Amino acid sequence: xxxxxxxxxxxxxxxxxxxxxxxxxxxxxxxxxxxxxxxxxxxxxxxxxxxxxxxxxxxxxxxxxxxxxxxxxxxxxxxxxxxxxxxxxxxxxxxxxxxxxxxxxxxxxxxxxxxxxxxxxxxxxxxxxxxxxxxxxxxxxxxxxxxxxxxxxxxxxxxxxxxxxxxxxxxxxxxxxxxxxxxxxxxxxxxxxxxxxxxxxxxxxxxxxxxxxxxxxxxxxxxxxxxxxxxxxxxxxxxxxxxxxxxxxxxxxxxxxxxxxxxxxxxxxxxxxxxxxxxxxxxxxxxxxxxxxxxxxxxxxxxxxxxxxxxxxxxxxxxxxxxxxxxxxxxxxxxxxxxxxxxxxxxxxxxxxxxxxxxxxxxxxxxxxxxxxxxxxxxxxxxxxxxxxxxxxxxxxxxxxxxxxxxxxxxxxxxxxxxxxxxxxxxxxxxxxxxxxxxxxxxxxxxxxxx
Numbered sequence: 001x002x003x004x005x006x007x008x009x010x011x012x013x014x015x016x017x018x019x020x021x022x023x024x025x026x027x028x029x030x031x032x033x034x035x036x037x038x039x040x041x042x043x044x045x046x047x048x049x050x051x052x053x054x055x056x057x058x059x060x061x062x063x064x065x066x067x068x069x070x071x072x073x074x075x076x077x078x079x080x081x082x083x084x085x086x087x088x089x090x091x092x093x094x095x096x097x098x099x100x101x102x103x104x105x106x107x108x109x110x111x112x113x114x115x116x117x118x119x120x121x122x123x124x125x126x127x128x129x130x131x132x133x134x135x136x137x138x139x140x141x142x143x144x145x146x147x148x149x150x151x152x153x154x155x156x157x158x159x160x161x162x163x164x165x166x167x168x169x170x171x172x173x174x175x176x177x178x179x180x181x182x183x184x185x186x187x188x189x190x191x192x193x194x195x196x197x198x199x200x201x202x203x204x205x206x207x208x209x210x211x212x213x214x215x216x217x218x219x220x221x222x223x224x225x226x227x228x229x230x231x232x233x234x235x236x237x238x239x240x241x242x243x244x245x246x247x248x249x250x251x252x253x254x255x256x257x258x259x260x261x262x263x264x265x266x267x268x269x270x271x272x273x274x275x276x277x278x279x280x281x282x283x284x285x286x287x288x289x290x291x292x293x294x295x296x297x298x299x300x301x302x303x304x305x306x307x308x309x310x311x312x313x314x315x316x317x318x319x320x321x322x323x324x325x326x327x328x329x330x331x332x333x334x335x336x337x338x339x340x341x342x343x344x345x346x347x348x349x350x351x352x353x354x355x356x357x358x359x360x361x362x363x364x365x366x367x368x369x370x371x372x373x374x375x376x377x378x379x380x381x382x383x384x385x386x387x388x389x390x391x392x393x394x395x396x397x398x399x400x401x402x403x404x405x406x407x408x409x410x411x412x413x414x415x416x417x418x419x420x421x422x423x424x425x426x427x428x429x430x431x432x433x434x435x436x437x438x439x440x441x442x443x444x445x446x447x448x449x450x451x
Contacts, residue, residue, distance in 0.1 A: 001164045002205065003237065005244050009205040012237060013213060014168060014198060015160035018175060019153055019222075021131060021193040022066045023185050027150035028130040029057030029100060029284075036147035037191045041136075049130075049150030051096030056283050059084075063152035064107070064287070066184040067128040068297045070154055071108025073178050073304060074123045079105050081288040084281040092144050093133035101129035101155075103278045113174060116309060116320060121171050122159035129153050134192075148192075154184075160199065160213065165230050172196060172226055177305040181330060189224045196223045198233050201250065202240050216252040220264060223257055232257040235264055308333050316340070317352060322359045336362055338372040339379075354379070393426075393434050397442045400425045401450075408447060419443060 001012040027034050030048035048055045071078055085103040108126030115121065133149040135142055156175070162168045176194060179187040187194040198220045203211040218236055223229045235257075240250045255264040289297075303311075305327040312323040312333070326332045339358050343350045361378050362369060369375050400422055401408055410418035419440060426439045 001237075003202070003241050005202075005241055010202040010241070010244065011205050011211055012163050012165075012200065012233075013160045013203045013211070013217075014162035014165075014200045014233065015158045016156075016162075016168070016172065017158075017197040017199065017219075018156040018172070019131075019195040019197070020070075020156065020179060020185050020187065022063050022152040022154060023183070023193075024060055024062050024066070024152050026060060028060050028063055028128075028152040030150060032150065034151045036151060037193075039147050041143070041145035042147060044147045045149070049095070050146060057100060057281075059284060059287065060152055063128060064289075065297055066152075067107045067126065067154050068289070068294065069182050069184055069301060070156070070179070071111065071126045072298045072301055073182055074108065074111040074113055074126060074156070076108030076111030076123060076126055078294065079107055079109070080291070080294060081105075081286055082107055083286040084284050085278045086281050087129075088277045089275070091132070092142070093135050093146075093149070095133065095146055095149055099129060099132065100281055100284070102127035113171065114306060115167060115170055115174070116306065116324065117167075119167065121161045121167075124157040124159055126154060126156050129155060160217075165233060168198070168233075169226055169230060172229065174306055177328060181302055181305055182300075189226075192224060194224075196226075196229045197221055198223070198229055200233055200236055202237065202244065216250055218250060218252070218264075219254045221254055221256050221267065228257055228259060231262060232264055235262065239264065312336075316355050316359075318356065318359055322356070322363065325363050326359060332362055335369065335372065335375065339375045342372050342376065389434070393430065393439065394442060396426055396429050397439060397446055400429065401443065401446055411447060 002009050003012075004010075022034075024034050026032060027049055030046050032046050032049055033044045036044055048057060068078065082102065082105045084100050086098045087101045087103065088098045090097055106125040106127035109124070111123035111126065112120045113123060131148050131151040131153040133144050133146040135144055137143075158171075162171070176187045176189075179185045179194070185193055189195070199217045200220070201214040201217045203214050205211055218240070220229075220232045220236065223232055236255070243250050251269070253269050254267045256267050257264050308327045309320075309323040312318045312326060313320065318326070326336055336359060339362075340350065340355065343354070357379060358375060361375060365378070369378065404422060404425060407418045407421050411422070422443050423436055423440050426443065427434070427436060430439075
């Protein structure tokens with residue numbers, strides 16, 4: 001995506017940070033319930049997640065295993081031994097005054113996720129940390145609910161590999177599907193269990209078509225929908241374009257997206273790593289997983305949506321759109337293949353047209369088809385209707401030819417417009433309930449047979 005500013009071209013440089021709450025029963029470093037959404041404020045808390053002096057954190061093993069699953073799903077290199085760090089900053093929703101996270105040695109690093117087009121998006125890191133509390137702005141006051149503080153949170157950071165919003169949307173949707181498929185999170189953005197943070201800037205395009213990364217980036221915080229992420233980036237492109245046009249350099253900062261006004265607003269100057277004073281968490285020793293444990297975790301990964309979509313295109317010759325829709329819901333893809341397998345076992349004629357019919361029936365039915373028998377019944381009804389329609393069209397075509405011998409003769413003598421007259425007559429009798437191209441094809445075929 002490029003914009004022209006004062007006679008020069010600038011290209012969008014976009015990356016993402018994705019925050020994902022894990023679906024564990026308890027929090028990351030204590031045994032409070034991790035199910036915070038909808039609970040009375042400050043009722044799922046304890047001295048540990050509230051950061052009381054003298055308390056000691058103890059890590060949630062299931063959360064660590066889930067993070068490894070995510071790292072493997074994103075083709076990351078793995079640190080079998082890692083440790084936690086303290087990240088210091090003051091904010092009202094951070095009860096300890098620091099966050100337990102990972103800095104120097106994340107669980108996963110240098111990964112990638114391939115889009116359906118084949119483009120690879122590089123994953124910088126996958127690390128595990130604790131979530132913060134939640135600020136509630138009400139009647140001119142700010143209240144703090146600490147129920148969310150300490151919930152296991154995975155952060156996935158990409159390289160700035162996006163230069164258009166369509167790729168960004170596909171990537172984020174794929175991530176959500178993966179999280180749900182591997183059963184580590186609901187990834188429900190309305191409830192805040194998946195939050196998006198685009199990082200973007202505009203880079204001047206050099207004469208050779210390349211760019212240098214700008215010396216600034218704007219981080220857009222805690223966006224809870226794909227649509228709002230797109231709108232926030234679009235607004236920022238417009239805002240930064242105006243700044244550059246007026247000879248100003250956009251500053252490195254963190255901005256929030258105001259959904260009601262459709263604008264971004266400055267929140268604070270973007271911190272650098274040094275500002276956080278990272279150092280190893282002294283209360284948690286280094287943690288090591290042996291090869292046997294890691295192999296067992298990796299083995300639990302199912303076929304991922306993008307892999308399944310590619311296989312459906314290759315094995316069943318489905319269109320890209322059909323394959324993507326079928327793999328958006330795990331039960332759709334499963335139902336599709338179970339139906340195909342059943343037809344094969346019955347030795348029914350399974351051709352490409354039937355396979356596409358099955359795919360479309362499942363896609364269009366949404367949730368009404370519960371099992372393969374439902375699909376087969378609907379397929380049978382559909383094929384009977386199609387055969388009936390074919391017979392009706394064929395009979396109508398023959399009737400029109402019989403009633404319009406002069407037009408038939410004209411066509412045989414090279415008058416091409418005569419065939420369209422016959423198509424029109426057929427369409428009128430069928431009340432427009434048949435494709436004109438199909439009628440034309442049948443008319444020509446019947447005329448040629450009679451010669």
